[in-house]
Amino acid sequence: MRLSTSTIRTAIAMTAGALAPLAPVLAHEVDEYIQSTLISLEKDHLDVQMRLVPGVDVFPQVLAQIDRNRDGLISDAEKQAYARAVLRDLTFSMNGRRAAAEIVSAKFPSIELMNAGLGEIQLALHLPVTNPSEHQKLVLENRHQPTISAYLVNCLKPLDPSVHIVSQHRSADQSRYELNYETGG
Amino acid sequence: MKPLKAVLAASVLVLGSLSLHAATVHAAAAASPTNVPPTAAPPIARIVAAADAFLATLDESQRKQVLYAFDDANQRARWSNLPASMVPRGGIAFRQMTSPQKAAALKLLASTLSPAGFAKIQQIMEADEVLQQQRGRRGGTVPLFGRDVFYISLLGKPSETAPWMLQFGGHHLALNITLVGERGVLTPTLTGAQPAIYKSGDKTVRPLKGESDKAIALLKSLNARQRSQAILGYRVTHLVLGPGEDGKTIQPEGLKATEMNANQRTMLLELIAEWTGIIEADAAAARMVEMKADMDEMWFAWSGPQDVEPGSNLTAYYRIQGPHLVIEYAPQGGDPAMHIHTMYRDPTNDYGAKLISK
Numbered sequence: 081m082r083l084s085t086s087t088i089r090t091a092i093a094m095t096a097g098a099l100a101p102l103a104p105v106l107a108h109e110v111d112e113y114i115q116s117t118l119i120s121l122e123k124d125h126l127d128v129q130m131r132l133v134p135g136v137d138v139f140p141q142v143l144a145q146i147d148r149n150r151d152g153l154i155s156d157a158e159k160q161a162y163a164r165a166v167l168r169d170l171t172f173s174m175n176g177r178r179a180a181a182e183i184v185s186a187k188f189p190s191i192e193l194m195n196a197g198l199g200e201i202q203l204a205l206h207l208p209v210t211n212p213s214e215h216q217k218l219v220l221e222n223r224h225q226p227t228i229s230a231y232l233v234n235c236l237k238p239l240d241p242s243v244h245i246v247s248q249h250r251s252a253d254q255s256r257y258e259l260n261y262e263t264g265g
Numbered sequence: 266m267k268p269l270k271a272v273l274a275a276s277v278l279v280l281g282s283l284s285l286h287a288a289t290v291h292a293a294a295a296a297s298p299t300n301v302p303p304t305a306a307p308p309i310a311r312i313v314a315a316a317d318a319f320l321a322t323l324d325e326s327q328r329k330q331v332l333y334a335f336d337d338a339n340q341r342a343r344w345s346n347l348p349a350s351m352v353p354r355g356g357i358a359f360r361q362m363t364s365p366q367k368a369a370a371l372k373l374l375a376s377t378l379s380p381a382g383f384a385k386i387q388q389i390m391e392a393d394e395v396l397q398q399q400r401g402r403r404g405g406t407v408p409l410f411g412r413d414v415f416y417i418s419l420l421g422k423p424s425e426t427a428p429w430m431l432q433f434g435g436h437h438l439a440l441n442i443t444l445v446g447e448r449g450v451l452t453p454t455l456t457g458a459q460p461a462i463y464k465s466g467d468k469t470v471r472p473l474k475g476e477s478d479k480a481i482a483l484l485k486s487l488n489a490r491q492r493s494q495a496i497l498g499y500r501v502t503h504l505v506l507g508p509g510e511d512g513k514t515i516q517p518e519g520l521k522a523t524e525m526n527a528n529q530r531t532m533l534l535e536l537i538a539e540w541t542g543i544i545e546a547d548a549a550a551a552r553m554v555e556m557k558a559d560m561d562e563m564w565f566a567w568s569g570p571q572d573v574e575p576g577s578n579l580t581a582y583y584r585i586q587g588p589h590l591v592i593e594y595a596p597q598g599g600d601p602a603m604h605i606h607t608m609y610r611d612p613t614n615d616y617g618a619k620l621i622s623k
Contacts, residue, residue, distance in 0.1 A: 112598065114503055118513065131509075198351050230502045234515040245516045250499040 110135040110197060113142055113225050116232040121243050123263045124212060128181065128205040130166070136197040138228040143191070145225075152191065159188050163203055169224035172207055175217050181207040215246075218259040226255060233257040308376075308545050309425050309447055315376040316423035316431070319369040323357075327366075330357045335421030335429055341616055344432065344439035345508050346457055346606050348409045349416060354434065356418025360408070370417050374433055377442050377449070382543030385456070386438065388472035390415055391465075392458045393436050399460070410436055428621050437606070439508075442544065443617030449548030450617040452610050453511060454540070459597075459604040461578050469576065473605050476594055477578040479536040484567055484583075486529050487520070492571075495520035501568040501582040504595045504608045514612040517586040519566025530560055537585060540592055540609040555589055563587040569596075578602040589613050 113134045120127040134142040146154055146162045163186035172179040184206050189199035209216070222231055231254040235245060238261075246260040306314075320328055333340040333355065345352040359367050375383045390412045397411035408414050414435050421429030428445040437457030443450040458472040471477070487495055497518060506513055522530055534556060541552040556563075569581030580601040585592040589611045597604040613619060 112502075116503070116505070118510075118515070196351065198347070232501065232503060232505055234505055237514045237516050248516065248518065250497075252499050254499050254501075 111137045111228075113138050113229045114232070115222060115224065115229050117220070117222070117234070117257075119218075119220075119233070119235045119259070121235060121238045121240075121245070121261060122209075123240060123243060124209050126207040126209065126218065127184075128203075128207060130201075130203040130205065132166070132201040132203065134194055134197070134199070136195070139194055139197070141228055142225065143194070146188075147191075154188060154191060159186055162186075162188075162201075166203060166224050167205070169222065170205075171219075171221040171223070173219045174207075174209060175211075175213065179207055179210075179218075181205045212263060214262055214264070216261050216263060218257075218261070220257045220259075222255050222257075229255075231255050235259055307447060308449070308547050309444060312373070312376045312444060312545075313423045313425050315369075315373040316419065319366075319373045319417075320419075320423070322363075322366045322369045327357055327361075330361075331418055332422075333418060333420045337420055340418065340420060340432070341430070341441070342509070342511065344434050344441065344455065346437055346439070346455055346504075348436040349414050350409050354416040354418075356416040356432065358414055358416045358435075360413035373431070374417070374440075377431055377444075377545055379542055379545055379549060382545075382549075385472055385543060386433075386440070388470055389438050389456060389458050390435070391470070392460055392463060392472055395463045396436075396459055428617065430616070440543075441616060443620070445617055445620040447547065448551065448617070448620050449544050450611070450614060450620065451541070451544040451548070451552075453615045454543065454609045455508065455607065456540075456543075456609070457604075457606040461603050461605045462576075471578060473539075473578065473594075473607065475539040476536070476605075476607060477573065479532065479539065480583050480594065481573050481579055483529060483532045483536055483565070484571060486532060487525075491520050491524060491529075494524065495565050495567050496571070497566050497568040499568065501584075501595070502598070504593050504606055505584070506591055506593065506610060506612075507606070507608055511610075511615050512612050512618075514591070515586075517564040517566075519564045519584070519586075522563035522565070523561050525565075533563060533565060533585070534560070537590070537592065540607070543609075556587070559587040559589055563590070574602070578605060 113132065116131045118129045145165060146158055148158055148161065163183050167181060167183060170181065172181050182205065184204040187202040189201070193199035220233065233250065233254050235248065238245065242264040244262045244264065246262055249258040250256065320331070323331060340355045343355050349358070359370070362370065374386070378386065393410045394412045397408065400410060415433065415438065416435060418432045419429065420432065421427065423429055426446050428443065430444065431440070431442045433440045437459060439455040440451070441453055456473065461473055462469060462471050464470070484492070484495065505515060522533060525533065534553070537556050538553065541556060542549045544552070564586045566584045567581055568583070571581065573579050578596070579594065580596045582596065583594050591608065591610040591612060593608040595606045596602065597606060
């Protein structure tokens, strides 16, 4: 299932501004763009949750990628464009083949919150698993803003008892993640 | 001496000179609520009495500010490692209370915690006071740091039988204590400190000393094969399951406790007790029974330097994980020995979910 632009726009419109100042953010590092990814495994798909938190010092670099017309506002179109830009910087492969993830939702806090180091962009992605086999190998590479980013990537313990994680391997900075898992039955 | 200080333990501090690695403060000796003689009353009776006494000190508008419905999910999740001026908390702050009200709030807090747990919480608050002195008063109408910017709230009516909850926190602290009769649950709880080393008179205070020292001792007890399993080959710079990640369980990694010898397993339990032992003794004992039963399914993972300067704190990240436990210790950037975040969770029972559903 590939989500249409209008679907993405609706998702963004529904969730834009939903992140009130009360939304818990990950940390308060000022000089890092924290990108935390949590993967949830199902037999026929993966759900990927990304929490992107720009520190105060690096926010101008992040904002420059979001607010493309430099008007000090983040329009829905710019939100969509940034979500797609992040997605373009991610490479998913499944069993050695490039896999296409889709944007399910993209939540953006206000510029003011992000400017204060408190804003957290939340992206939800969906990765269908085509031709699922018993032994699966997922590789995720994140090349989004590598010079300023601190990456975290983890997999949730599968709720489905027939899905079993065999091994995880990461590069030193966690920009590359390899997950081997099995789906019985 | 102000009445609040009369209630605070010996960690009540007056700021002194500062250095790069240790803020110098002078202790003002004071009576501690933890010195109150123990009574025969069950913990929940003492806690409810302390809660009622605290509420009785408040006027009507303050009570409204403090009390939330037990099922208020927004308030339940309204905690953070960040200062309250950045992430507003619910409830009432110390700066909004009179001295007797603060004393009653601290007495309530002390009734829910062990003496060691209460001392740790006071030291975390005092670290924030030191930070306030170092950085200056900032944050607009709400100060950024300091012991007066910690908030207390109650979800539900204090009861010896029905579930209710005490929340207490501010910068680098979030205690979520759910009480259901004689059962007490401390998860999720965030502790942290900055500066994580400071001076109180001639005494050096490290609020998270046990969390650091016991962990490095455990790591050093491991042989080469065990270390190769425990040490992750990648850098972890932040909490994975910090604020906003309630009820989640990641795939465990590192060294499984079944690969540890008896002494190492004991060391692991003693390390876990730094968090489980924050709550009062009966609840802590019940939690440790659970931890011992889970021991074969515990994991210990480490990322970062494998040594620590004498008298300083770890600059490495570590995680302890079991079927009913996630503990993370995550030093932060800048001077990581001086700025630490920790997280304590039971993904199966955060906010006492299991007790409440019964």
